[in-house]
Amino acid sequence: MSSLARLDVYTRHRQRIASAPFAELSVVRILRGSKRVDDGHDMAEVMAGQYLVVAPGQLLNVENLPAEGVYAASCLCIAADVPRPRVDVPPRRWAGMPARTVLDQAFDHAEQGLREGLAPSLLSYRIGELLEALALCGFVPLPSDGEPTTERVRMLLAMAPAEDWRAETVASRLAMSPATLRRRLAAEGSGFRDLLEEVRLGHALALVQGSAQPLKWVAHACGYQSASRFAERFRERFGCLPSELRGDDAGTIRNGVAA
Known part of the structure; x- marks a missing residue:
């Protein structure tokens, strides 16, 4: 089974999902519209061009909000057993993150590798680049709380x-x-x-x-x-x-x- 999967969502309707499960490390790039997220304590709205990053094992309330009649997003899901970068950054459960060149490029490379069907050994380098880019931008995922x-x-x-x-x-x-x-x-x-x-x-x-x-x-x-x-x-x-x-x-x- 691949350690990376992709999910693209497109809708013209406002969507509200309570306690949506994120079983894997999820990197969501908002393409059109915006996504409103809350965990019962904190809330954020992630705009087009920005990213929502969620550690594995989280439950979040999400709302997909179309802009000019369209909401679209692309999500890369990374298996929990992929090694994490070793950097001195406090782990986080989830975060909305602005676009940065290093993150945009790493996301594009991973997405392209998946689309082209790269061998797992090669795809792992693209995943590693994305994880390093997230760490450079201040996000290292909190490990899953599951026993x-x-x-x-x-x-x-x-x-x-x-x-x-x-x-x-x-x-x-x-x-x-x-x-x-x-x-x-x-x-x-x-x-x-x-x-x-x-x-x-x-x-x-x-x-x-x-x-x-x-x-x-x-x-x-x-x-x-x-x-x-x-x-x-x-x-x-x-x-x-x-x-x-x-x-x-x-x-x-x-x-x-x-x-």
Whole structure:
């Protein structure tokens, strides 16, 4: 699996998403319109030409605001296991960042490498350049707060969100008993069913924003047999219906976070 992925978002409608999950280090370049972001304490509005950078494992309230009828953004998602620059900069959870030549160039190089299908060994240099550029601009991501068992379960579930997962199956895959799995998750303030729904709805959010597939197809791809039940859970989680993020012409430009 590539350590870098791209998601392009385009919409003519104002979008509001509550507690949008950022599972990976995400670098979002706003192309048209603006993005309003808050974490319950701090708020920022990121304008066209600027960047939103989010450390892995964060939940943010986001609002995509069209300008002259259009909101567009490009997001590069970097896998959590990519080495971080070793610089003396305090780690941060998220930040809005102004455009700077070094950051613009690094983003373009990484995006171009992904588009051209560079070999992973070569693409890693482009990712490293982007991470170094972020550090030079004052952003080093805070490591994910997730504990090992929670993260291992989340990564396993994310490999196949539509699968009919059971705690017993996951425990077996992780070489532990179901009781041990539940005990470890509880000690980390989590639970199997909560993690499964988090992964499925996070995947759903990416598909709703990042594909033109029908919402019924998205529901099934995320493990929901009932489209209405899926829509209900989506609204409870993100504060809006999946159809409200689509509109008549919302979607992505191509390829694949709430960018």
